[in-house]
Amino acid sequence: MRQDRNSQEQYYKKFTRNMVLLVIVVSFVPMLLISGGVLRAYRLSYSDKLYAHLKEVVHRHAQDIDSFLNARLANLQFLLDSCTDENLFDEAVLEEKLFQLQQKYDGVFEDLGVINEQGVQEAYAGRYKLEKVDYSDASWFNEALEKTYYISDIFLGMRSKPHFIISVKRFRQDRYLLLRATINFETFNYLAENLRFGKTGFAFILNKKGDFQTKPHNEMLPSNRSYKDFISAGKKAKHGIYIGELNDEYGNPKSIYLAALLKNDDWILVYTQEKEEAFADLIRTQFRTGVTIFVGSLLIVLMNAILFHKVISHLTEVDRQREIMNQQIIDAGKLASVGRLAAGTAHEINNPVAIMVQEAGWIEDLLAEEEFKDGENLAEIKRALKQINTQGNRCKEITHQLLNFARRTDSQKQSLHLNELINEVVALSNKKSYTGISIKTDLDQALPSIYGSPSEVQQIMLNLINNARYALEKSGGQINITTRLEGKHILAVVEDNGPGIPEANLDRIFDPFFTTKPVGQGTGLGLSICFGIIKRMGGEITVHSKVDEGTRFEIRIPLKKAPPDTA
């Protein structure tokens, strides 16, 4: 038995584990595959859209900057074309022109100057005292002389302030002259810089050497990068924009950048933003999805565990109950065997006892003869013989009881006398000493016989009486058993004045395995078996009870005609 239980436990453990694993795999694999797939598609889509958007923006911005620069050059060109030399060299006219330009383009033009091919500024309009300054040694001058249109890098120059110069060259009367304008750095910077997204997205301009042409407000690049770096490290995309990633000091990718070439490839406009910020939505979505999957997985696993635990508990319980029933059946079988043994033994003993008693009687008969009349020990012999008789009768009583018991274990149906049965059961019960509990019977003597199995009816009465005894165990009390004829039924009542049964339990009292006894003391099968037996006999059993008043079981069994051959 113990071995069975152990191996059964093992089996259930293994079974549970396998089923749980199976369900988990079946739940998880599709979920992970789908989420993985969807997430990946989303990431790709998001990335594509982000870059597409930024590309457009950066491209447009680069175009804006180039347009601005070209427009300024056009301004100067227009001036050159519309003014005569005399006007140009006339500082008053230059002042007027400058003023007009400043009016039209707020804060862009700082000053105007006309420089001859030797590098001397012959005319100047503007704030600074730069008349007749010699630029022949300035690098920008030499460069400007080479081109028709020239834009310089940002530099400090003689005014010790960052600015840049644009110039237009003209050839007139065998000589060149440059019309030069200073573009306000702040304004240009503002224009160039005006590409911001979030907190870490900003733009700047570098020249070929890697010098900043704009002044970003915060965060510089972690290391000095040159124009070349941006081009080589990035991938060329639409509109000639280079896209790439910048690493932090540990070599992990920290920011993305988009770079566009400006000013005939002299400059490069770089827009950069921290990856975390650029992909903020994506990151957040991924995180949320991850959390959801994780929580969902936990729930799946948890629910599985709970579910299977419940199932196994139930199965274990069912097994336990089945075991109890098996045990009961075995016990019943044993009882029947014992009954048969008892019957056999009793019959065997009856014969020798009968012979002994008769022989004693025979001796008694012989003693009546004349020859023994005056015997000395006659009285004693007679007494002894009587004793043999008495003891023989005692043996008879004992075997009768044994045979009674045996008869009751035989479940053959026959017509039986309920009162007799009740008396026997009460006599049996009284053999156990239950102090403080008394049983009173009030049995209708004229009670007709009923048809049934003696062992089953005995079981019912025994069960009810034992239940009553159990109830009265602590407080003591009285058990009353009554029988009487009630119309076409026999009514048998077993009642006690014990603690009673709470109303909530009354409905379930005949349910199998329902018991209020502590574990191990009752199987909860007694009353349900009684119920079954009585039902099969065509009768019914009812219970009436009130807490602290007592309990009363009423059994009604119909008077049936027994089948003819046993009548």
Added chain:
Amino acid sequence: MREKTDVNKIKLLLVDDEKHFVEVLRKRLTKRNIDVTAAYSGTEGIQAVRKTDFDVAILDLKMGDMDGIEVLKMFKKMYAAMQVIILTGHGTEQTVQEGITSGAVAYLSKPCDFEELVDLIEKVRSRDGI
């Protein structure tokens, strides 16, 4: 050929396979002026009834060679006037019913009281074979 003897003495057939039981009963019954013939099996009993007309028979139902009820039925067939008292073990109500139905006139359970037995024999005998 059938024998007939003293009309007043009761002719009793005792059928039981317990030899010692039969012996002591026979002695005691003989002292009470009852003519006892003993048979130690169902077969012997039937042979005895074939030869003699008995007034009363005492038949133990629990015997080895034949079913007691069968023997009883045979007796009634062979000589219906003979009153048969069956000896049963205690608590075999069904057997008693069967016996009465098959023609037994009364029953006693073993071990039995001798005086009861004698009373019963006399009572039964005066009932003139119905």
